[in-house]
Amino acid sequence: MKTTIADMAKKAGVSTATISRVLNDRAEGVGAQTRARIKALIEETGFQACGVARGLATGKSRSVGLIIPDIANPFFPPLVRGIEDALQARGYSLFLCDSDRDMQKEKSHLRVLLEKRVDGILLSSTISGFDGRFRDLDERGVPYVLLDRVIDSDKAGGQVYLDNRKGARLAVEYLVAGGARRLLFINGPEELSISRLRREGVEEAFRQTTAGYGHRIDKGTGSEPESGLDPAGKPVTEPVSLLYREGDYTVAGGEAVVEAILGAPGQRLPFDAIFAGNDLMAIGALRACKRHRIRIPQQVQIIGFDDIELARLVEPPLSTIAQPTFEMGIAGAQLLLRLMDGEKPRRRTLVMEPRLVVRKTTRRR
């Protein structure tokens, strides 16, 4: 038999209201000694008030929902951990939902979470298309924060994401500075907004570095990259070339892209540097290169994206664009917490900074 607040009241010879007051640490309305006495009683009986009943009465469930594509994707665990830590510090519990980037599943999860009356929602969607999911949240007044996803600012929700464009730019610039002339860019599926953003970053950097090369020629940069000899005899300082491919953000996907290129009949390596949309694909690319006995980074430089734990454990350790994943989790949760507190934060959009992590798959400037 569950023991209720009424049982406790009887046992303590007070009313349920009093029990409730000390249970919730309400300052007003309870004498010091009665409070102490009741606290002791609660302590020794190990009594716990029913959260469901409280939820009904208060309209708050003290829990929030998180929807991510897949917890088994190594990008997410640190993010989730950050979220959980920040939430737990404030006494909130976390519902975890995997959507597999399937919009139906995402909607279904959203529905269940709403039904469970979560106090807020964290959504790492990356799926494009405004299908009213956010409008729905806005209407119902449920606070929400989007992770890694940009959305119209007229919406009430918060958002925290990385400056993806800048990250991509950082990568390409470093690669070119390291001598890369023929770049292979393995992007993720363009349906995802992060992929589009990264592509834009690549193109920006590409135009910029290309343009800058006239200057470099003038200065007569001595050392030329080994693979920089154009069959047509043109100098390597010619405009950088860009080869664009799409993968699916998996190791196998990255591997397949490179394999397809290297497997094709061709006189020489069509690229001397690879920038992959995430570390998983970069690692796949790395594997394919190694299988073809390509020396990394002498013949081909590689840079990934995310800086998952794996990145520094592969051989050679992968240079990459780091996302502060754990911190994004913390920041996202804290933003949601403020929204749930009813605050109207000035900045509901947090842009995190990417950071270039140089390891062994790139050459020094």
Added chain:
Amino acid sequence: MKTTIADMAKKAGVSTATISRVLNDRAEGVGAQTRARIKALIEETGFQACGVARGLATGKSRSVGLIIPDIANPFFPPLVRGIEDALQARGYSLFLCDSDRDMQKEKSHLRVLLEKRVDGILLSSTISGFDGRFRDLDERGVPYVLLDRVIDSDKAGGQVYLDNRKGARLAVEYLVAGGARRLLFINGPEELSISRLRREGVEEAFRQTTAGYGHRIDKGTGSEPESGLDPAGKPVTEPVSLLYREGDYTVAGGEAVVEAILGAPGQRLPFDAIFAGNDLMAIGALRACKRHRIRIPQQVQIIGFDDIELARLVEPPLSTIAQPTFEMGIAGAQLLLRLMDGEKPRRRTLVMEPRLVVRKTTRRR
């Protein structure tokens, strides 16, 4: 304004009871046409009944709690994913809690979950010591399943775990068969029951293989391992030696153990094979070995445990004892589901089979 079941009743010109009945698909008590009419209304308004109120009325929350040490540990994501999939198929939501193997945090999470009136609990504790946590659950009648943890059978909860002893035995046997004579066993902290079990497995295999060697000599096994020459001139077929160390189940921990050994002044390599209590430590050991220019697997063979995704991505790919992590998640969740359904399953203990995965850090038999 939240719309309630009463609003719907008014709108449909029926009572709340009727709405409730069609909402819950109760067969009895609603005419076919009224049912259809109400269903249509619910559909077009997108009405959702409040789960909290339902929970209070029914005593079921349709959610379960999961407590694991750390979602950022690569062992757990597949497990969690399996759990989530199995649970979601039955309409349950999952609360995720990280305990950091801290018993206080674990208790606190347990408390919160109970307060939230979850219908069941999944606990991956691995912490030893009977401190009444389970007794508490038993008393309150909350179904629970322990993952990776053995417990007295008089308790009501279920349990699913790997045959850790067997896994360890598999590893040692394979190493010895591959020519290993001086084994370094890097175990996890002995406080954890899985560590103790694995140690027992190692010792069993050790005694067994050692005993078996007389036989092998007779058969005159030709090829001797390169590192098998004892300075004292004894044949390599002498009893296998065992060096025991403890790490903390992290890459850095495994690395430190090996580094400490290799860094010490010594005439020769004190081991020709390493069995690590998990893949993370094995990878650390691998790194240390490579740094010392030790050839893998020619000079030193290595086997890890778990078969996390990382294992096949390091260089060389790590041989390891695989746990069917995802399946364990599924199985654990399904067992819990049955318990929650009020069934009394015959077997409340599921023992999963370890599997040797041979990759490139071991020699062929």
Added chain:
DNA sequence: CTGTTAGCGCATTCAG
């Protein structure tokens, strides 16, 4: 300072 009471929104008898 403390008790009484009326909901919170839904499920579930029990009548009709």
Added chain:
DNA sequence: CTGAATGCGCTAACAG
């Protein structure tokens, strides 16, 4: 087949 009434356990006004 359907509706009215009651209770789930707690909080929050409102009295006293």
